[in-house]
Amino acid sequence: MNDADPHSAAQPVLDGWFTLDRERPQLLGNRCDACGTVYFPKLKSGYCRNPDCNGEAFTETPLSRTGTLWSYTNAAYQPPEPFAQVDKDAFKPFAIAAVELEAEKMIVLGPVVAGIGVEQLQAGMTMELKLEALADGKLTWKWKPQA
Amino acid sequence: MSKDIAILGVGMHPWGKWGRNFVEYGVVAARAALADAGVNWRDVQFVSGAATIRNGYPGQVAGATFAQALGWQGAQVNTSYAACASGSQALAAARSKILAGECEVALVIGSDTTPKGFLKPQPGDRPDDPDWVRFRIGITNPTYFALYARRRMAMYGDTLADFAAVKVKNAAHGFTNPNARYRKQFTADDVAASPMVADPLRLMDICATSDGAAALIVSSIDYAKRIGKGDAPRVAAISTVTPTFASALVEMPDIATDSAIAVPAQSFRAALPKKAYEEAGIGPEDISVAEVYDLSTALELDWIEDLQLCARGDAAKLVRDGATKIGGRIPVNPSGGLACFGEAVPAQALAQVCELTWQLRGQAGERQVANAKVGITANQGLFGHGSSVIVKR
Numbered sequence: 001m002n003d004a005d006p007h008s009a010a011q012p013v014l015d016g017w018f019t020l021d022r023e024r025p026q027l028l029g030n031r032c033d034a035c036g037t038v039y040f041p042k043l044k045s046g047y048c049r050n051p052d053c054n055g056e057a058f059t060e061t062p063l064s065r066t067g068t069l070w071s072y073t074n075a076a077y078q079p080p081e082p083f084a085q086v087d088k089d090a091f092k093p094f095a096i097a098a099v100e101l102e103a104e105k106m107i108v109l110g111p112v113v114a115g116i117g118v119e120q121l122q123a124g125m126t127m128e129l130k131l132e133a134l135a136d137g138k139l140t141w142k143w144k145p146q147a
Numbered sequence: 148m149s150k151d152i153a154i155l156g157v158g159m160h161p162w163g164k165w166g167r168n169f170v171e172y173g174v175v176a177a178r179a180a181l182a183d184a185g186v187n188w189r190d191v192q193f194v195s196g197a198a199t200i201r202n203g204y205p206g207q208v209a210g211a212t213f214a215q216a217l218g219w220q221g222a223q224v225n226t227s228y229a230a231c232a233s234g235s236q237a238l239a240a241a242r243s244k245i246l247a248g249e250c251e252v253a254l255v256i257g258s259d260t261t262p263k264g265f266l267k268p269q270p271g272d273r274p275d276d277p278d279w280v281r282f283r284i285g286i287t288n289p290t291y292f293a294l295y296a297r298r299r300m301a302m303y304g305d306t307l308a309d310f311a312a313v314k315v316k317n318a319a320h321g322f323t324n325p326n327a328r329y330r331k332q333f334t335a336d337d338v339a340a341s342p343m344v345a346d347p348l349r350l351m352d353i354c355a356t357s358d359g360a361a362a363l364i365v366s367s368i369d370y371a372k373r374i375g376k377g378d379a380p381r382v383a384a385i386s387t388v389t390p391t392f393a394s395a396l397v398e399m400p401d402i403a404t405d406s407a408i409a410v411p412a413q414s415f416r417a418a419l420p421k422k423a424y425e426e427a428g429i430g431p432e433d434i435s436v437a438e439v440y441d442l443s444t445a446l447e448l449d450w451i452e453d454l455q456l457c458a459r460g461d462a463a464k465l466v467r468d469g470a471t472k473i474g475g476r477i478p479v480n481p482s483g484g485l486a487c488f489g490e491a492v493p494a495q496a497l498a499q500v501c502e503l504t505w506q507l508r509g510q511a512g513e514r515q516v517a518n519a520k521v522g523i524t525a526n527q528g529l530f531g532h533g534s535s536v537i538v539k540r
Contacts, residue, residue: 013284014274014283032409035408035409037393037406038406049392050409051391052409071298071301072297073290073293073297073348074346075286076343077344080282081270081282082279096290105393105407105412106393106403107403108402109281109402109403110284111284123302134284
């Protein structure tokens, strides 16, 4: 790593939503100490949403880095703000994945890394979490087919 | 004791992009419903308005706003907000009043003026607002519809041709509907030629937003009999249940489902008609016609299965076989659905009931479903709101 590394100074698009580990980033949720339900984004109300649980204590937990591609699509047009805007002509469609995490028993959405279009995706593929910059340089989590 | 109420009259203002104040449309729809019912405005004892947050201050006092526009005459008033299910909640409020004996006849009304262009979030940084977060990383409304559509392709082998067939069918249904905004018999080629928005969905697979208004005059069964309308179609069930934790699908505007570690995942869409069937004491085999919320072509197929009109995964086959066309075994969206109307949020659930009422009376003209006896609606909107209404004759 050196000072020219574009990631070294990059800020996350959302504070505390994921680790900034370059190679093995993880989404950060929290887990109800009483029933084990995991929340992403983190539950902040202080009271478990499971109707059968009275849990009021939660522990931060990193989510599984890999999961199964549940479904996918793309953004053929540039999404409106607050999505960081580029010139209309410079916009490149990007894929979006819904990934099922086995341990957490939940599905998490996210953009797919640049260069991977819908034609390269298939439901059931193993996807892993990566970090990539948005047009304003802020880092977000993205999904990538596992090599 | 019967929990039915009578639908004495229905009325709509045509859907479109008229750019006028929503109150104008509502007055047109209300007056049409009053005339259809043969009820004098002075005799309406309860005004139940469906609201949208989009119209700001007047929208949030929808019931009173319409009552004033029609001429304040001292009726009791109510306003309901439940996103796409606002109309059904307003109807439920009227039913409760009537069954409690607090009024005999009520006006239920919803109307909307939609902004130009695509819907987008309010400006500002709001990391605790899921609607802001998802747009921040590039997830728009069509993303969700497309994820559900692609899932159908992976699970059941649905094709783009199946989705286009839903649009073609609905376009044929709405072609002669005077209240529909889009009245053109689109072909599968038209759908295929429209731009890709969110793969696999093209522009013509996704519904627009519209201006429009719908109104109902409802009453106790005794009142209906007294004015010689004892055989009017009846509301037999109104389901407005919430989802049950844990959510099985990523719902707009969320970024993730609930975790199903502690309790099993549950389908919200399927829960809505289930409660309606239980309340009406009937089953899917009794349904002659359905009006469902086709925010996308593929979503109509999901609804057909959620209504249990066929087994899970078989809806595309139903469409291929022509079963969901007028004249088929179980016609779906004879009005033309959202494909022909576009969505006018607080009016849409009531528009569905208007269509069922015309169908059950045999007054639907060229889009009439033969011998329609029992109809069901289904819709779902933001923030855990949804509804399913059963109308029978």
